Amino acid sequence: IKQVLSGEWEIERRRDRGERISRQRKEDIRAWWFPEGLRRWHFFGDLVKELGEGMKGLAWVDNASESSSGGRGDRYNPHVNVLVSYGFITRGKFRRIKRALRAALQEPDLIVHYGYTREPARMVHALKYITRATFLDWMWAPDVAASIYNFHNAQVWGKWDGEPVWSLDNLEGDPELAVLPDPLAVESLESGICPRCGKPLDWAGPFPIKALAGMEKQDLGAGYCELEQVRAPPGMKAVMMLRAAGYHGPVIVEGEICGN
Template identity: 85%
Template sequence: LTWLTKVDDSPQDRRGDGYNPHLNVLVPYGFIIPGKMNRIKQALRAALQEPDLIIHYGYTREPARMVHALKYITRATFLDGMWAPDVAASIYNFHNAQVWGKWDGEPAWSLDSLEGEPELADLPDPLAVESLESGICPRCGKPIDWAGPFPIKALAGMEKQDLGAGYYELAQVRAPPGMDLVMMLRAAGYLGPVGIGELCGN
């Protein structure tokens, strides 16, 4: 496991109001020799048109250090929305870790290679999560108008299916005769916004 870090974090850079972004990259690759690393650094500086770009490189084969690097790089650092409410609003639903690329080789592992009985019925649906992340309903394919996050405690006692990544699908129920949908949801403990419209086709 190899990681590259773009850092502008020397003590003198901490002074003032300058914006000093950090970009961490984990790469499943062998040790990069110094000559090749220097060529990579030069290419990055040229591509980003940043001749003073500082790049730190590290390599490890120790599982504990790999896990530490993964946890460190993907940790949340903006922990309180009151620090900067306008920033908090602008990054709502932002995902700090992204994965991209194409794997053309043999699979590194598969469910069949895992020991024990696979409990596929209990696994989240990755396609549903991908669809939700794109703002599309995974059931009917229509765009989703998000109202905002909802506390998971408020869903206690409600019939729901875990779709993964913090998304839950609530059972589609209709209000009994004489009770409208809003009243029924309030009675069930849901206090969030309610959009009345055509139910999902599923």
């Protein structure tokens, strides 16, 4: 999907047909597509509800309820979301995009929806909605959970070094909209890289989500949170988090047993 929407797929197809592609021609092809974007999968959720309620602030080109099958929030229903910074896409260009995606993915019946907005608040809402976690319990689909372990879900492309088109000062209404998720941080985390220092991460293992209640944290999106950097005594934070989650057994920390 990234290859198609960034223009790289078209460039490769033209080369396969024997066409010589100059540097300028490559830039022209990429400019017709989308120079920057964010792609992220949702593995669960009611797609009709997402388009009709969660993303209702966007102007949709087609009627989602007529062509998409819905489902409960805990039913496996994979669908990919893409955000691009671009002007309004005409129906003719949208049809060409759908044809390219169907050909590249070899899915002739692929369903593609497109929505558009120019309002900063709705853009922020779309970003927060798309980067939220939908696979909330591995017991919903244990086989799927095992198959996507270490899967690089969030992916961005392009150079994000242009002048800002708008800022958070343009937002009106709900102040929570100003708390943006960080898609670049999510991509780093899913690649096993610390988004702050750039060093490889050594994951200690999952903690119960209830253990985060009442703790100071920043939501990075996609179910990732950054805790405050105050250091507790060795092992104490792990013990406190497990206690908050309802676990009262022994905890082994660096060869010692804590919290008997």
